[in-house]
Amino acid sequence: MRMIQRSEKRAQDLRNRAFSAETVRGMEHPLLERGVPLMRMAAQTTAQEAIRLLEKNGIHVNEANVVLLAGAGNNGGDGLYAAAALAGRGATLTVIAVGKSLHSSALLACMQAGGKVLVLDPESRIPGTSNGFGLGEAGERLEAALDIAIESDLVIDAMTGIGARGPLRGLPATLAQGFMKRAGRTDQENDDHTNGTVPTGHSGAPLVLAVDTPSGVGVDDGTLPGIHVPADVTMTFGALKPCAMLPPASYACGKVILVDFGFDIDGVTPACESIxxxxxxxxxxxxxxxxxxxxxxxxxxxxxxxxxxxxxxxxxxxxxxxxxxxxxxxxxxxxxxxxxxxxxxxxxxxxxxxxxxxxxxxxxxxxxxxxxxxxxxxxxxxxxxxxxxxxxxxxxxxxxxxxxxxxxxxxxxxxxxxxxxxxxxxxxxxxxxxxxxxxxxxxxxxxxxxxxxxxxxxxxxxxxxxxxxxxxxxxxxxxxxxxxxxxxxxxxxxxxxxxxxxxxxxxxxxxxxxxxxxxxxxxxxxxxxxxxxxxxxxxxxxxxxxxxxxxxxxxxxxxxxxxESILTLxxxxxxxxxxxxxxxxxxxxxxxxxxxxxx
Ligand SMILES: NC(=O)C1=CN([C@@H]2O[C@H](COP(=O)(O)OP(=O)(O)OC[C@H]3O[C@@H](n4cnc5c(N)ncnc54)[C@H](O)[C@@H]3O)[C@@H](O)[C@H]2O)[C@@H](O)CC1
Ligand SMILES: Nc1ncnc2c1ncn2[C@@H]1O[C@H](COP(=O)(O)OP(=O)(O)O)[C@@H](O)[C@H]1O
Ligand SMILES: [K+]
Incomplete structure (x- = not known):
């Protein structure tokens, strides 16, 4: 992977400016055109952070139970590749598919690394998984998914990223609701994270690592339009999005790690800025x-x-x-x-x-x-x-x-x-x-x-x-x-x-x-x-x-x-x-x- 030369000024701008989802897509575009493997970079750094977070909480990756909440979009793709890397390091992995499809090559990587896949949507068409189950079984699967998630050491939230529109709906919303209830997690509790501290477990509930954005937050306006999954750590890519800066969504992000993709942010108008x-x-x-x-x-x-x-x-x-x-x-x-x-x-x-x-x-x-x-x-x-x-x-x-x-x-x-x-x-x-x-x-x-x-x-x-x-x-x-x-x-x-x-x-x-x-x-x-x-x-x-x-x-x-290798926080x-x-x-x-x- 290419070393990114970054000036201090650029680093300062990256850390103190947030850009709308649309602007971020515009900045991604030229890199994707050049074939820069952004998804792999996102996944690799997410896996690194997952390992660090687990270790900080006394859990070695090869003893860890990891659950990935995977959406149908590229956010799910990031999560799948990251989870595959963790499974490759010996973690026990369950992928909970919340959409009708999954990023196919990322899914393959997960399966090859030994990850199990639990599909929740009866109408899904995901290769290598059972489908065509009835509503009764769908309910059972949802309960099973929640049981596995709540018992895990780490939940990686890759349901939605910058492609999210409006409040969480459908299975992602139901799953988030069930998970939050069982984990006894409240925003109040998550307020502690705003201070940059990573709590060591929430009364035994799993750690939560969000991919790009916590699912359910208003990416561009920083609101919390409905149920969302507050994170201990959010790994965000390329540039900060407003939700990582603006209240109340910023309080749901926990500690934020920004992976520098080398975006050219010079002259690009931010949506908001820190003083x-x-x-x-x-x-x-x-x-x-x-x-x-x-x-x-x-x-x-x-x-x-x-x-x-x-x-x-x-x-x-x-x-x-x-x-x-x-x-x-x-x-x-x-x-x-x-x-x-x-x-x-x-x-x-x-x-x-x-x-x-x-x-x-x-x-x-x-x-x-x-x-x-x-x-x-x-x-x-x-x-x-x-x-x-x-x-x-x-x-x-x-x-x-x-x-x-x-x-x-x-x-x-x-x-x-x-x-x-x-x-x-x-x-x-x-x-x-x-x-x-x-x-x-x-x-x-x-x-x-x-x-x-x-x-x-x-x-x-x-x-x-x-x-x-x-x-x-x-x-x-x-x-x-x-x-x-x-x-x-x-x-x-x-x-x-x-x-x-x-x-x-x-x-x-x-x-x-x-x-x-x-x-x-x-x-x-x-x-x-x-x-x-x-x-x-x-x-x-x-x-x-x-x-x-x-x-x-x-x-x-x-x-x-x-x-670069993982930093100590x-x-x-x-x-x-x-x-x-x-x-x-x-x-x-x-x-x-x-x-x-x-x-
Ligand atoms: N463009 C790229 O190649 C890159 C994308 N990246 C990742 O891709 C993400 C963006 O990917 P996408 O554009 O595919 O979008 P997302 O994966 O963020 O969201 C799209 C998915 O979420 C569902 N969804 C949207 N709003 C919803 C709602 N309110 N309730 C329930 N489900 C909802 C959609 O049905 C769809 O399945 C980024 O956040 C980042 O994680 C990174 O890998 C970097 C490179
Ligand atoms: N939880 C918090 N974290 C950081 N700063 C806070 C918090 N709550 C309040 N503040 C800051 O403390 C100040 C309180 O001001 P204000 O509400 O006018 O209180 P008072 O009228 O008692 O002086 C504001 O500057 C506000 O930003
Ligand atoms: K997410």
Whole structure:
């Protein structure tokens, strides 16, 4: 097999960009034309990973019971060749055929290696297997298949890959349903995998290795449209697909290993991208001629009598995040708390380069009739109303609109307005925009929902979660069409889910917006989106540092060269609990790390 020369830049792009199924097919095409044996490469690396995974769990391949769930397409073909290799190494192999046919030469390889084949569909026409059985026997076969699968050490899921359309149907769906039930596997449990850890068995249930994509996920949109098979490890080929990056499907992929087929990805438009490699470009290093004002001043209208802590946390976070100064505006008692916790804060009006509003401010439902903070925020946000005075709106400083300020947002605003809702807040926002949405809808289709808010309001939308998504303007294309790009940030560990964490993010956001060259963001919504995503990344990194873990919501896949032997994949430390103040303390080191990563 040919050694693939890959530059670091290409490797970085491969690890941080995902491409639609259609785009991937387009990139496969020239290689297939040249006769590159992609399926064999996919199978060989899958077999290698299967052996590693088994061994990691104390099972030698020649003692392993392996079950292959094989679909009728090329995904099944990949799986069959991989399974044949395992059977060749002494594994006991059962192929469960879920479709009407199987990739014929791959099936032959499996049979020659001693694999048994159990056909589930009475209408199937698979050479060398019995067919023409009745419905009663089909039911028995399904039960037998589930018994064998649940008793096995490793299930290789090769039912569907990028050829999947819609939710799983028919036998693949029934089998997935039965398997999930018997294995007692839930998505909740699979959440552990998002942190890059491979659990050692799920209460005795088999390990699951997905071929290319877990079957049942929305390959291109990252949704989970129905029953699916969460994996411990997903071996994916050529390039990442959106399901390996976007929530909630990304949580079903477990650890992802990307096999580099040598695709030419230069100039190919990704469907989504991780912010990781770009973060340092959002950090403005201090310059010799700087004074505090030129480094950026953040104005905060955050906190309230009810939540004074949010004012302190957002102010401290902003002050720690590489700016010259912060100005705090709020009720005297709250301002007093801010200044005593942060003597560097200035509790007075003045020029600012970016605003942060709303963290710890009550929303309409919880506010008193004349809430001082809400009144101030309403009046400030009025200046961003494109329907009222577009020139004025375009010339306002960038602003982060968080929590209690979200329901004060004007209907149409420029892209340098950054919203930072969590799923519940995004749902409320959509309802305010006359869309019938619940928190569950947002959790099921986070990207769609965030894109909807971006489309309806024009704001850059940062939807918080284990994987945080930023929906904003795309890189400028030829022509004037406005396109939206999906950027994700998964640097945060689950320890970040702690009260006040969002206030810290808002502070970092304000600081990053403030340190960009004054006036540069107003007409560059793409840069706003990059800056917003970078703030989430630094927040996540600070969370990793504070909690002593590298586990996080999403990390770039392990890149594997088909010509190289298996890599060792270390599991990260679990880390320890943190409070929001710990995140603030870790911000400076997070900046340093983000800059180091860029070198
Ligand atoms: N093009 C190639 O030569 C290569 C393809 N590769 C593999 O081939 C896969 C794509 O192969 P295909 O295009 O054959 O497609 P798939 O094998 O992913 O899916 C097609 C099969 O899935 C069934 N199916 C589709 N949607 C379904 C649903 N909702 N419920 C139940 N069954 C459903 C179809 O009936 C068909 O049998 C990739 O994911 C990858 O694993 C790799 O081997 C690399 C090279
Ligand atoms: N499971 C998780 N894994 C990683 N990060 C998380 C997780 N849950 C929440 N976060 C992050 O923690 C922060 C919580 O913010 P938010 O929901 O506003 O909390 P609060 O209002 O309590 O401050 C967000 O940045 C979010 O992305
Ligand atoms: K699969």
């Amino acid at each position: 990781g490699p770009h973060v340092s470009s959002a950090i403005r290093l201090p310059r010799a001629k700087d004074a505090k004002y030129s480094r950026g001043v953040v104005g905060l209208i955050t906190g309230s009598a009810r939540f004074p802590g949010a004012a302190v946390l957002s102010s401290k976070a902003a002050a720690r995040a590489n700016v010259g100064m912060i100005r705090y505006l709020g009720p005297a008692a709250v301002a007093g708390s801010v200044v005593s916790a942060l003597p560097e804060a200035v509790a007075a009006k003045g020029h600012v380069q970016a605003w942060v509003v709303g963290s710890g401010v009550p929303d309409a439902q919880h506010a008193q009739a004349a809430d001082e903070q809400r009144t101030a925020i309403r009046s400030l946000l009025g200046n961003y109303d494109l329907g009222r005075d577009a020139d004025r709106a375009m010339n306002m400083p960038p602003i982060c609109v968080d929590a209690g300020a979200l329901d004060l947002l004007p209907r149409h605003v420029p892209g340098h307005v950054v919203l930072t809702p969590h799923a519940g807040e995004l749902a409320s926002l959509l309802r305010r925009l006359d869309e019938d949405t619940t928190r569950e809808t947002v959790e099921d289709s986070p990207i769609d929902c965030a894109a909807r808010v971006h489309d309806l309001t024009g704001a850059t939308v940062l939807l918080k979660g284990a994987v945080t998504a930023v929906l904003g303007a795309a890189p400028r294309q030829t022509g004037d069409d406005h396109t939206t790009t999906v950027r994700i940030c998964g640097s945060g560990p689950a320890w970040l889910a702690t009260a006040g964490s969002g206030d810290v993010l808002a502070g970092i956001m304000g600081a990053l917006l403030a340190q960009q060259d004054e006036g540069s963001l107003q007409h560059d919504p793409e840069k706003v989106a990059l800056t917003a995503a970078s703030a989430a990344y630094i927040h996540g990194l600070a969370g990793q540092i504070a909690s002593g873990t590298t586990a996080c919501g999403w990390q770039p896949p392990f890149l594997m060269d088909p010509a 270390d599991d990260p430390h679990a880390g320890h609990p943190i409070i929001a103040s710990d995140i603030v303390e870790a911000i400076p080191e997070a900046f340093e790390r983000a800059m180091e990563q860029a070198r």
